[in-house]
Structures are given as structure tokens and as C-alpha cells.
Amino acid sequence: MSLRPYLTAFGLQWKIGLRYRIAVVAGLVAQMWFGAVTLMAYASVYHAAPDVQAPLSLRQAMTYTWIQQSLFTLLPLGCLPAIGDAARTGAIVYDLLRPVDMWNWWLSASLARLLGNAVPRAVLLTCVAGPLAMLVGLGAWSLAGPESLILAALALVSITLGALLSATIVMWWNILTARTLSPLGSYAVGTPLAVLLSGMLLPLPLYPDWIRPFLLAQPFAGITDIPIRIYLGTPIPGGIATGLGLQLFWLMALTLLGRLWMRQTVNRLEVQGA
């Protein structure tokens, strides 16, 4: 089996993601805004209750927020736009006409689209919220550097797994789109789930004690929350190995089940007609 079709699909979506430069800038401004508002809210909450032993320090909460904001477009908010369009226009039949494994074909495209969107924003926002903020004297509000190089390296491994996991969840939205022939459902389900469960709305370590184990164990924690925890050096119950293990587990489980669902969906398209 040749890898070339999948690399091609990756390259195409990567290019399309990069093509929207104005969206990158607009997104950056929006994320700076949300980040700043969130930070001010944390600051007032933390200062109002100095005696409470929070699971994250104020500095950690700020860094968590900046990284989370910079990775916003890495979240699986809905299906791959190209698949949504193809489902609506009926061009999705052409995907069945290609001599490729459909799961890998869509997965490479979905991953590329996430990275093409997220990488430029992440690099820019990290520079602005990190070194640049420190230079202009906003160090107390900035994105703090890593605790150690080892943690930084592990966080990089973890965010790679997170990106793969996110693309795999996008595959579920893609299949949903292929079944319903509309991308709307995937966004209606995907956006709130991803924003809430990834820790984008509120860092997962700041939820009440009783719910935290469940939040850590669900798949969306593996996209950005676990990598950020590793970066910050905040303890994950069971250690870093548990964090990486959870990511791998969800990656495999969602791939296996997703492939089954995909086969069933393709069968249904083949039986009922697209």
C-alpha cells in the first residue's frame, strides 16, 4: 500500500488551512481577548480567596489558559469542512470512487486541517503571550516557560498524541456527517462537547474533586488538558505515564470503534444509495 494518497490528502488540507491568513489574525485577536478576560477573572477570584489551596496556582492557571487559547483550533469542533460540503452537494460519492482506504484518507485530511489551522496560531500566540509579554513588562500575566526540558519534551509528545486524538474524534464527526448528509449535526454536538470537556471553558483541574477523575478519563481531556498538565508539571493522578496511557487508549479505542462505524456507514451508503 502506498502512502502517497494519504500524504497528498494531508498536504492539500494543510495548504487550505494556511490559506486563510486573515482568519489566523482575526482568531489571534479573539483568543487574546478571551485569554485576557479569563486571566482577569482568575486574578480576582484568586485574590479574593488567598487561603484556598487551589489545584493550580494563579501563574499555572494563566499559563494553562494561554496554551489552551493558542490551541483552540486544534479542538474537534465539527467535521472536516470539505466533507461537510461534499455531503451536502452529493460529491461524497466521489470519495467512494477513489482507490483508497477511506478511513486513512479522511483521517490524514482531518489531521492536516487541524494542524494547518492550529500551528500558525499556536506559534504566534505563544510568542505574543510568552516572550513578548515578558519583554513589555507583563511577565506576571504571561505564558510561563516549562518547568524542565524533560517535561517540555514529554508535553510535545503528548500534544502530538492530542492532535491525533482530535483528528480521530473529527473522524467520528465526519462519519456522522456522511450518515446524516449534513455537517450541522456534527457542529451542534461537537462544539459544546469539545469546548466543555477539553478544559477550554474552565481548566479541568479546577473542577470539583468528585468529578475530576471522570473528566480526566474522558477522551477530550487527551487533546489539550493532559499535554498542558505535563507542561505545567501539575500532578496527574497515576503520573505522566497514566496521562500518556489515557491518550493512547482513547486513540486506539476510538480508531477501532470508528473504523467499525465507518464500515457500517459505507455499507449503508452502498445499500441505500448516497
Place this chain on the structure above:
Amino acid sequence: MQTPLSTSDAITVRNLRKTYRIREGGSWRGKTRDIVALDGISFSVPKGQIAGFIGPNGAGKSTAIKILSGILRPTSGEVQVNGLVPWTNRVAHVARIGVVFGQRTQLWWDLSVAEGLALLRDIYGVEPERFARNRARLADALDLGGIMDQSVRQLSLGQRMRAEIAASLIHDPEILILDEPTIGLDAPSKLAVRAFVDELCRDRGTTVLLTTHDMHDIEALAERVIVIGHGRILADSPFEDLRTTTLSERILELDFHDTPPELILPVGASETAREPHSLTITFDPHQIPAPALVAHIGHLPGLDDLRISRPSIDEIITRFYADHAA
């Protein structure tokens, strides 16, 4: 007894049936009902032939095309395309066919035509040299030179269709399936598409299965026409045969500079329309040959002009559908 399916044919179809199960009333508890889209059709297409596949809307054409393309699974029956069963060897099968759905686009809106073709090269694993050769040949034959670097979004419908056809042939498929390739095109674009398909078949021996509602496509291209209605094959013959068996009559139109006179016509001819300055006579050439009819009425006073024509292909096919209640 079942004989093995022939291997010299590009496409072989035997007793193909497809029923769709639909739910009535739309609710999930509604009763289901089976709709028969294909009711046991059989035909084969030898290598290198252009076969027209026609029928009214809802006749089962699209269903048959989808099954042959490998994207729909039949309820029962046998199909071989290039010796492969489309729905069991999907990946191997689709690598060897080209498909154009006239109402859908396979190129990428965000990309230029050239980028789209390069993408298809990678998908189909076409070697660089062969790709360069095919690209140059298709660009030349389909007049794509000026639009190669334009994004698909900016193309006119005619330009896009030519690009779509190029896209379906970049991997040298042995079989080309065209589903309404001329829909919505202006006359020059239609002629260009027809000329190209004709040449493709003659020069490269590509087998073409063509469905269309434009009977001029069929007349210009198809050596043979398969008419489908109610999920069955109603006719499978050269188009000329369909004409002779369906509507062999001819039409004689006469123009006068005064009121047309009353005529006594020979057996087999009859007056079908009378206007202030013209007459239309319909006749059966088997009963009264055209020269005899013209000789019979040739020296009428006040006759300016006369024309003999055959019914249009659209009239023939309309009559055929009506005769078969299709």
C-alpha cells in the same frame, strides 16, 4: 445452467436486481415498503464500444450506473466490469474506471485545475512520465491550456465539465462512465465533449457507458442504445433500429404563396396540419416512397417549396416511452 461470464466483454450484467427499502410516513416506526429500482436486467458491452443508456427519470439508470461504479450494492444478480465484481473488489475496481457525474464535481473548488490533476495523480499512483503525457494529451484535446491555472470555482460550466472529463481520465481507465456529461452545457461545449468522447473511443479503445437525457448525445455517439424503463430493459439495439421500429414515418412540408389547395393523397399519406400558406403531410415510406409522393403532388399550382424530414430523435424517444408506458 449458468455459463461463466464472458471475459471479452468490458461490462457484463446478468439478472441484476435492486430493491430499496423505504419507510413510509417518515417516522421510525413506520411500515417499510420495497421499491424495485432494477427488476432483473441483463446486458453486456464489448470492449471499445460506446453504449448509450437511456430512460425516463426514475427508470433505474442511476441505480445501474452506481452499481457498475462500485458505490452501490445490488440486491441480487451478477456483474463483472473488467473481470472484477465492483462491490466486492471496490478499491481494485475503482482504480480501473473513470466516472463523471455531470451534476457533481470531483475537482477541488479551492484548487486550480492543474493542482487537482496532480492530486489525482497521487491518489491513483500514476507515474510522473505517464502523468505528464496524459496531462498534455488531455489539455490539448479538451482545450484546457488557458484554464489550467484557474481555480475550479472560477470556471464556467462548460470549462468545468471539460476539466472534469480530464480528471476522470488521468489514470487511463479502461472504462469511462459518463452520467449526463452535457447537462447544462451550451452548444459549442456539447459538441466539444461529444467529439472528444468519440475520439477517445476510436483512438484508445476506451469503453464508454453514457447516460443522458440529451438524445443528440446518443445520436452523435452511441453505436448502440439500451433503453431502460420500470427497472427493465425495453430495447437494446442500434439507434437506427429503434427509429424504424418506433416511428418510421416521414414528414413532407409544403409552402404555398396562396391558400393551399385540397389534395387527394395516395394510400399511406395523410394531411396532418393546414396553415394559411403551408401544408404538412405525414407518410409511411414503406407504403408510399418519398419520390412517388413528390411526383404525385409535384406540379401543384402555387407551390413554392417543399421539405422532407424525419421525426426528431426526441419525438422518437417520446413515442417509444409512451408505447411502453415508461
